[in-house]
Amino acid sequence: MSKALSIYMLHNYRNIPQVASLPDEIIRDIEVAGRVLPFKTNNYVVEQLIDWSDAENDPLFTLNFPRREMLEKKHYATVEKMLAQGTDKDTVNDAVQKIRLSLNPNPAGQEHNVPYLGKVRLKGIQHKYPETVLFFPSQGQTCHAYCTFCFRWPQFSGMSELKFAMKEADLFQSYLRIHREVTDVLLTGGDPMVMNASTLSAYIEPLLSAEFNHIRSIRIGTKSLTYWPYRYLSDADSDDIIHLFDKIISAGRNLSVQAHFNHPRELSTGAVRKAIGRIRATGAQIRTQSPLLRHINDRPELWSEMWRTQVDLGCIPYYMFVARDTGAKPFFELPLEKCWNIFRKAYRRVSGLCRTVRGPGMSDHAGKIQVLGIQEVKGEKVFVLRFLQGRNPKWVDIPFFAEYDPHATWFNQLKPAFGEEKFFFEEHGTRHFDTKPFLFE
Secondary structure (H helix, E strand, C coil), X not given: CCCCCCEEECCCHHHCHHHHHCCHHHHHHHHHHCCCCCCEEEHHHHHHHCCHHHHHHCHHHHHHCCCHHHCCHHHHHHHHHHHXXXXXXXXXXXXXXXXXXXXXXXXXXXXXXXXXXXXXXXXXXXXXXXXXXXXXXXXXCCCCCCCCCCCCHHHHCCCHHHCCCECCHHHHHHHHHHCCCCCEEXXXXXXXXXXXXXXXXXXXXXXXCHHHCCCCEEEXXXXXXXXXXHHHCCCCCHHHHHHHHHHHHHCCCEEEEEEECCCHHHHCCHHHHHHHHHHHCCCCEEEEEEEECCCCCCCHHHHHHHHHHHHHCCCEEEEEEECCCCCCHHHHCCCHHHHHHHHHHHHCCCCHHHCCCEEEEEECCCEEEEEEEEEEECCEEEEEEEEEEECCHHHECCCEEEECCCCCCCHHHCCECCCCCCCCCCCCCXXXXXXXXXXXX
């Protein structure tokens, strides 16, 4: 089925016919909250994913349209008052920028992941774990639609000083030539699949040569399957995209599409199922991941349904994340204990084919930390944790313990158990450790 992409931004969202039927209060909330949290959606999301008969309670509506509750009351009131008074644009923008900077716009110490090539800081690369490099192609720093929970919202909020992006493929390749320990390259954003096929090919095809034979896997982080599956079906260069995927596989590299599905409904349309089939026919893998989000997917039966459907379609369940501590996190966050309970209740509902998934995990400053459970040890109730990935590879898979805290929603709210001053990977009783990026002069 052919479909043309129609984009709706904050300046024209009222052109969506279904929005006109919403209560005035909700429309005003979109206008106010959308000044702080970026808004973008499209006709596929509007026409095929959102249940407009109950939009106010619909998870897919909440995933795309900013709500009053996503901002602190004082922040909402500030912006609402300025708009009502007709405050000049520059003054409003300055106020919005201050609010955004208070929302932890770059969580998990991402700025510490940016490496150097000689004296050049490679702002479009992150290298947190030795074997994996993230690359942010400048042409891919937007998305087909924006998620209201997105932890990379500064990429498309006009916060240029906090944006990760680069277009210099030669610098990227020079960095990989030096770093032979790198086996995996992850193209991320934004969403690399907003790029046209020729631009995407220009970044990927050089990595298929013998010169880069240490690069075994190419990953593409994308939500295009959810928000625009026609990218692989009927866009003008869809066939070229599929041909590129074929070429990657033929070169003997693994290609993994890191797909984001937050709710089972996103897997229900004919278009997404056809797109999944077309990608898999190239030999590429599709690995699926999502944060656990209040108001969206905070019931175990939704996760078990989603994992089973993904396996039915030939996808590999990969990660359940804890919502990152940025942006609208207070609206979406859940206590770590509840995250763990949702995960294990969903996990025990599915067969072993679905149990490739790992979680709940936090991509924290120190690494990817998994909540393994809650136990009583030495008479003390504790969280049992481990690193799935760490800034120091020696930390990986070592169990460690934190004091039980029923209110904690992120790792930095936890304290070491058993009266210890620090976790095993910390120095001098603080949350500081070596975060120096990889340096090669």
